[in-house]
Amino acid sequence: MLIDNYGRPWLKLRIVVNSVCNYRCLFCHFEGQGKFLSRELSAEDIGFVALVAKDLGVDDFKITGGEPLLRRDIVKVVDEINKVGPKDLSMTTNGYFLDVYAEDLLNHGLSRLNISLHSLDKGRYRFITGVDALDKVLENIDYVNRLGFKQVKINVVVLRGLNTDEIPMMIRFAAKYGLVLQLIELMPMGEGFPVFARYYDDLSDVINWLNKHGKLLGTRKDLHNRPIYEVDGVKVEIVKNYNNPSFCAGCTTMRLTSDGRLKTCLYKEPAVDLWPYIGTRDREGLMKAMIYANSLRKPNFIEGASGNLGKIRIRVRIGDLTY
Numbered sequence: 322m323l324i325d326n327y328g329r330p331w332l333k334l335r336i337v338v339n340s341v342c343n344y345r346c347l348f349c350h351f352e353g354q355g356k357f358l359s360r361e362l363s364a365e366d367i368g369f370v371a372l373v374a375k376d377l378g379v380d381d382f383k384i385t386g387g388e389p390l391l392r393r394d395i396v397k398v399v400d401e402i403n404k405v406g407p408k409d410l411s412m413t414t415n416g417y418f419l420d421v422y423a424e425d426l427l428n429h430g431l432s433r434l435n436i437s438l439h440s441l442d443k444g445r446y447r448f449i450t451g452v453d454a455l456d457k458v459l460e461n462i463d464y465v466n467r468l469g470f471k472q473v474k475i476n477v478v479v480l481r482g483l484n485t486d487e488i489p490m491m492i493r494f495a496a497k498y499g500l501v502l503q504l505i506e507l508m509p510m511g512e513g514f515p516v517f518a519r520y521y522d523d524l525s526d527v528i529n530w531l532n533k534h535g536k537l538l539g540t541r542k543d544l545h546n547r548p549i550y551e552v553d554g555v556k557v558e559i560v561k562n563y564n565n566p567s568f569c570a571g572c573t574t575m576r577l578t579s580d581g582r583l584k585t586c587l588y589k590e591p592a593v594d595l596w597p598y599i600g601t602r603d604r605e606g607l608m609k610a611m612i613y614a615n616s617l618r619k620p621n622f623i624e625g626a627s628g629n630l631g632k633i634r635i636r637v638r639i640g641d642l643t644y
């Protein structure tokens with residue numbers, strides 16, 4: 322197992338499989354990678370990276386995007402990662418195409434699903450995601466929940482004045498289906514940056530509410546020291562990362578971008594380009610590049626230091642495009 326210079330093991334790989342999406346969420350951070358990329362790893366390439374990461378002690382893989390289910394070969398991607406024998410293989414999705422793929426994904430080794438569901442109100446859902454698809458996603462949640470995944474988690478990005486009043490309803494929804502609920506603090510990244518001042522909620526009211534109506538079960542030692550509450554039998558996980566040194570102190574992940582770079586932190590560079598070693602299937606070169614990337618890992622928020630969001634970029638919007 323690799324440990325970085327801050328004593329944090331590298332246990333998990335977030336694999337960003339594409340940069341396209343059928344949604345336009347008003348806060349999307351694009352997993353810290355660009356929207357328009359000139360190259361994309363194949364399913365076999367991703368499997369090769371997973372294999373070498375596994376040799377280095379990483380056995381927990383998360384597939385994300387863009388929208389991963391827009392990749393026509395997504396089942397093959399899962400299959401290639403599953404071949405390396407991971408302890409955990411999960412996917413985060415907006416849920417729109419789960420009716421098409423969920424059963425195949427399960428049969429090829431996907432064990433858990435995180436499904437983003439930022440509101441239970443049709444109008445709000447459309448406003449947040451840009452798509453009128455609440456009913457379809459609710460149907461898909463009902464469907465996948467009966468298939469037998471090890472866990473189905475609902476992701477809610479908490480948005481001040483938009484969905485904070487829905488948390489008790491979300492808990493009732495999760496209770497009805499036996500789901501885990503994950504409440505996520507908005508991050509000032511990508512599209513989340515320009516809307517941060519308007520919609521940011523620091524989750525303190527949410528946490529007070531959880532303390533009053535539920536109980537703290539403990540914290541996730543494998544990932545970000547995230548607090549887990551229980552309310553009415555529902556597990557509620559808190560993802561509060563902004564300006565939170567305890568979150569970064571428990572960071573055990575790096576990100577493989579869809580164009581083959583290993584990003585040491587969601588918020589910022591450096592990233593190490595793995596592409597040359599992947600293309601030539603150079604196992605030793607890839608391993609060395611990963612070891613080097615691990616040596617560059619650094620907590621983004623550190624106790625006593627003011628928040629560091631990395632390089633400040635000026636963003637310009639022309640029509641539908643942001644540069």
Ligand SMILES: Nc1nc2c(ncn2[C@@H]2O[C@H](COP(=O)(O)OP(=O)(O)OP(=O)(O)O)[C@@H](O)[C@H]2O)c(=O)[nH]1
Pocket residue numbers: 383385411413435474476503505544560562572574587
């Ligand atoms: N700042 C920061 N945010 C992260 C990191 N990993 C995940 N997140 C955020 O956590 C939220 C939930 O991410 P998911 O893709 O559902 O995955 P997860 O909850 O981290 O993973 P599991 O608990 O294993 O399912 C998203 O908003 C991610 O951007 C990280 O390393 N740093």
Ligand SMILES: C[S@@+](CC[C@H](N)C(=O)[O-])C[C@H]1O[C@@H](n2cnc3c(N)ncnc32)[C@H](O)[C@@H]1O
Pocket residue numbers: 342348349350351352385386387388389413414415416435436437476478505506507508509510512513514
């Ligand atoms: C980038 S999305 C990719 C997967 C998939 N398209 C989806 O939305 O679930 C991964 C997760 O990050 C969350 N997310 C996106 N932008 C965010 C932001 N600015 N702050 C916090 N979470 C964000 C999404 O809600 C989703 O749960």
Ligand code: SF4
Pocket residue numbers: 342343344345346349350351386387388415
């Ligand atoms: S958060 Fe997910 S669903 Fe929403 S725009 Fe980003 S990638 Fe698409």
Ligand code: SF4
Pocket residue numbers: 545562568569572573585586587588619620621622
């Ligand atoms: S902000 Fe960077 S260092 Fe902190 S938890 Fe996220 S990826 Fe890790």
